[in-house]
């Protein structure tokens with residue numbers, strides 16, 4: 001697909017600004033092209049509500065995870081891949097932010113397939129299909145699957161963190 | 164303190180084997196001296212219950228966190244520092260492992276001071292003293308403190324992940 | 327979208343196991359060390375990952391089930407991944423990739439059943455929008471890496487997504 | 489043990505704030521981005537941390553509160569940390585370390601109230617068992633680093649703990 005870079009940047013950039021508005025209510029974000037030492041690149045800029053523009057490194061662990069997820073989701077909205085496989089990406093998110101992130105995932109789930117690996121209950125509750133992995137005393141893993149009508153209430157096991 | 168290295172290794176090694184027995188019930192662990200390219204060092208070896216000895220890298224995220232925490236706790240038991248400051252070290256642990264880790268922390272709390280930073284409820288529940296940090300709309304952080312009689316039930320806020 | 331994943335002999339999955347994925351949100355849950363990330367790595371492996379470090383393995387041989395109490399190591403690891411394209415417009419409607427590795431070191435790939443080279447698998451996957459630098463897989467502990475990337479790397483991610 | 493920590497002008501703590509720690513388990517809790525890790529970094533800074541990267545800062549100046557909506561940047565950051573030794577056997581019963589940095593770049597240290605050099609602070613802390621390679625501080629996202637360390641690095645950690 002010989003699409004211009006400017007076109008992709010614009011499409012993903014708009015979605016990024018939109019997703020940042022959902023994950024950081026009252027905050028702002030954009031993706032900006034830059035040229036460093038003759039090399040073309042892009043930088044991500046996010047200012048959470050009630051804060052001032054600062055280097056991304058000064059943001060908290062949870063805030064940086066959310067920025068990275070906003071970028072991933074923006075690409076998923078603008079130029080979707082066949083599926084998105086995310087392994088425990090919510091580890092640094094507090095409960096409020098986790099639910100905001102899952103809210104955006106559910107919105108996109110109509111058009112995009114997600115594979116989320118987790119040990120957290122709120123993520124389990126957004127599943128359309130649930131796979132339980134267990135390991136026996138012989139070091140062999142097994143998988144059990146359930147298709148759900150969006151009601152996996154009964155499935156909380158002791159190793160799943162409820163919220 | 165001109166203590167011999169062998170003495171330290173022995174003291175910490177025994178505690179490490181003991182803590183691994185608590186964090187990985189049925190598992191085994193030890194710290195072994197090695198010489199690589201003429202340089203002296205130590206390696207950590209842990210085999211969880213029902214598994215075989217493998218490179219540490221092949222262990223899961225939660226298992227590697229637990230191994231690292233066992234090492235830290237072993238040093239705390241053998242050669243305690245004035246305090247241990249642990250910032251969200253439980254992120255990769257499932258509920259069962261988190262409670263095992265907190266169980267060992269509570270055992271050591273009689274002799275050792277811990278400062279645990281968290282957004283998880285089980286950790287909040289082990290507190291003797293609790294500090295709540297908040298940020299206002301002006302980007303300024305505030306702190307509220309409470310000394311507890313080990314009963315912080317009421318303190319769960321929406322951003323604290325319950326378990 | 328990903329329709330199915332079959333594994334046998336791959337890491338902790340000594341026994342053949344099949345996962346049939348659905349549209350929307352698929353969630354894989356389980357205790358620490360149960361094998362969830364091993365499933366993710368089976369997908370990465372089927373997508374053609376060549377670096378053992380990206381699979382937490384010292385060497386590629388380490389992805390073969392290496393035994394447990396009362397359970398012998400296996401001689402071969404095999405993963406099959408089924409992809410359903412949107413179909414139409416010249417895109418393949420269905421793509422099945424199989425990757426295989428024996429303890430002796432024999433490596434093999436199949437595309438829709440027929441033996442092929444790694445390059446053929448990479449080309450086929452590229453037409454489905456699955457490339458090595460894609461953001462479509464975020465490994466455990468790697469989520470913040472997106473933020474820490476160099477401007478040139480981030481640009482490459484966008485180029486690939488196009 | 490750590491008895492108290494006073495901060496003003498350090499990162500998001502524009503206002504003077506004091507934490508009085510107790511024995512046993514002290515827990516710091518709050519939402520994402522509220523300032524918890526900033527408290528941890530204030531402790532690291534008072535312990536003499538010289539690398540801005542270890543404080544997530546591009547440069548050391550970035551630890552000064554840089555302003556918010558309706559709130560100006562400050563001209564000075566100051567952190568005081570109080571340590572109570574076990575006392576007896578020639579060990580100091582009480583140690584108070586203060587570190588200060590102005591926007592103009594003036595850096596200063598005080599030990600039990602008196603001006604001193606960084607080296608004096610480092611020596612005093614060393615007698616309390618608090619050194620740069622100590623495992624006593626595990627920063628956010630760094631817990632697995634212990635496992636990934638080289639054998640020589642792990643040995644150095646044990647040497648230091650002695």
Ligand SMILES: Nc1ncnc2c1ncn2[C@@H]1O[C@H](COP(=O)(O)OP(=O)(O)OP(=O)(O)O)[C@@H](O)[C@H]1O
Pocket residue numbers: 119133139211214215217221222223224225226255336337338356357358359360361362363364365388389390391392393466
């Ligand atoms: N080649 C192999 N043969 C047998 N078992 C293996 C092999 N490689 C890894 N394992 C086992 O797989 C387990 C790790 O599985 P995995 O990383 O998938 O866990 P997980 O479910 O993702 O856990 P967590 O929630 O902690 O991330 C380890 O305990 C390890 O011993």
Ligand SMILES: Nc1ncnc2c1ncn2[C@@H]1O[C@H](COP(=O)(O)OP(=O)(O)OP(=O)(O)O)[C@@H](O)[C@H]1O
Pocket residue numbers: 048051052054058059060061062063092282296302498499500501518519520521522523524525526527550551552553554555628
């Ligand atoms: N120099 C500074 N001046 C003002 N605010 C700052 C400064 N440096 C960092 N901050 C702010 O502090 C916040 C980060 O705080 P911190 O890392 O302590 O959060 P946290 O409570 O640990 O969150 P998490 O649970 O996500 O780890 C950021 O939002 C950042 O904008």
Ligand SMILES: [Mg+2]
Pocket residue numbers: 087088223224225362363364466
């Ligand atoms: Mg995992």
Ligand SMILES: [Mg+2]
Pocket residue numbers: 060061062524525526628
């Ligand atoms: Mg933090």
